[in-house]
Amino acid sequence: MTKLNSSFHFVAVLYVFMVARFCYADTSRSPDSRQKVEEVTKHLNKHPVKSIKSPDGDIIDCVHISHQPAFDHPLLKNHTIKMKPNYHPNWKKVDDNEMSSEASSSLTQLWHSKGKCPKGTIPIIRTKKEDVLNSVKIYRKKNLPKQQHASAYTNGQLYGTKATLNIWNPKIQKSNEYSSAQIWIVGGSFDADLNTIEAGWHVYPELYGDNNSRLFIHWTSDGYRKTGCYNLKCSGFIQTDNRIAIGGSLPVMTQFGGVQYEFTLTIWKVYLQTPYYLSRIIYSNIIKDVLGV
Template sequence: MTAHLSYATGDGFKVMKQLNRLNKPPVKSIKSPDGDIIDCVPISNQSAFDHPSLKNHKIQMKPSFHPHGLNYESMQESSEKQETITQLWHLNGNCPKGTIPVRRTKKEDILRASNIKKYGKKTGQSIVAHPNSTVEPVLVDQSVHAHAIAYTQGEFYGAKATINLWNPQIQQPNEFSLSQIWIFGGSFDSDLNSIEAGWQAYPYLYGDSNTRLFTYWTSDAYRATGCYNLLCSGFIQINNEIALGASISPVSKYHGSQYVISILVWKVCSYHWALNN
């Protein structure tokens, strides 16, 4: 009995430590209709700056470089002309300038992970493999994945995709469905650098099957670095309107209205990439 209580206490301490690391003190909190809580966290206090390499980092509010033919103002105008796509939490408020919206992590979210330290990271089933550099990327276990990939190879400094929004039915908690843009380089065996962004329905991570905006990154083939959204340090957000990991609405209907999101990722300098949607 004593050993069991000791284990539970230790496990509970680790969960609380994770929650304290992820849930920074907000200046405002917004209850979303889907049950999420969105915290408006000062930009300089976000989890990205827990990373040692970002200590004393000067926040750049606008990219210093844009793809040819695009600039910040034209991207804003293009976004405004598109049919309105919102996130559910927008119905109950917005985050003030100088803050970013962060989906609050709950104890239940962390406890769904197979390992507390692996919360927010890809599980073994979703890790990819690349037999050699001349063929398309494939998944490790073909028996548990069904996927379609359109890809191209070469030296690129960014990519853009317009993705239809759907809400597929998820039958098992550990199943997921997604549509994404995926930019990668290096070897899948050791030094893969990957940036992913799109939408996903993933009960294991979020606790429901809502269609949610997500990002993912890794710099070492998914071994130790990287995570979903803002669940680890390294990814800097400056936008005060978009919450990574939050539900997107509305979604497309079969034989009905169609809705899309456009995602643009481009290289700003030798070690910085920018994401716009």
């Protein structure tokens, strides 16, 4: 049993729109030529206000908040960004009060040592051509790989959930394997109408080209067939925080018998009405803190 001698946290505010066919990433039109790969790569990389080269090899582009990939979707044309949700559940307020009373320092990612993104921008990891090809290869797989996992779950009408995840860096034996710890919110049956919102950390060499433990988010609205993607690679998530790069490497790892590092993910449902539609919005508040074990 080891008590931690340091603590930190971060908050990354994300709006997640889950409306039937609202978000899309059509793998039936996946790039299969050099020209198409270049076109997709250019489209994904938005014009940055500032760029930062991370020690782990990532290039972080500080993109104006209104130019992020989510706004490529036609239903988000002229969308007004809400920086905070209009509803906080009571249990979330209690959690915030408890955390504010604890000593904490800001979470750092590796790229922070080289700079920070200005206010009004969000950090997005620059997409390389290899990243596009890797994503295409993953989504073209017809069958999900065999999985070994342990889980805790509940069923019913849910309005919010949270989980605290220990941060590890497991060794991956093969490049097409991955390891993760995550929250997985599921709607519909395990078929074509499966909807999921996922968030946590994973080690995924086939996707990123390295063995780093990385913060990730993911969604699908049709059972991983033609919709969905990781992080901010397509419309689906709206990020408002200028400090945390979704998909970025986590800076510290738990050591067996040593310091334990954790982060807590909380996701809850609010409602937002616009002139164009009434949709459910999942507000994902990602809080990282270190607790004594």
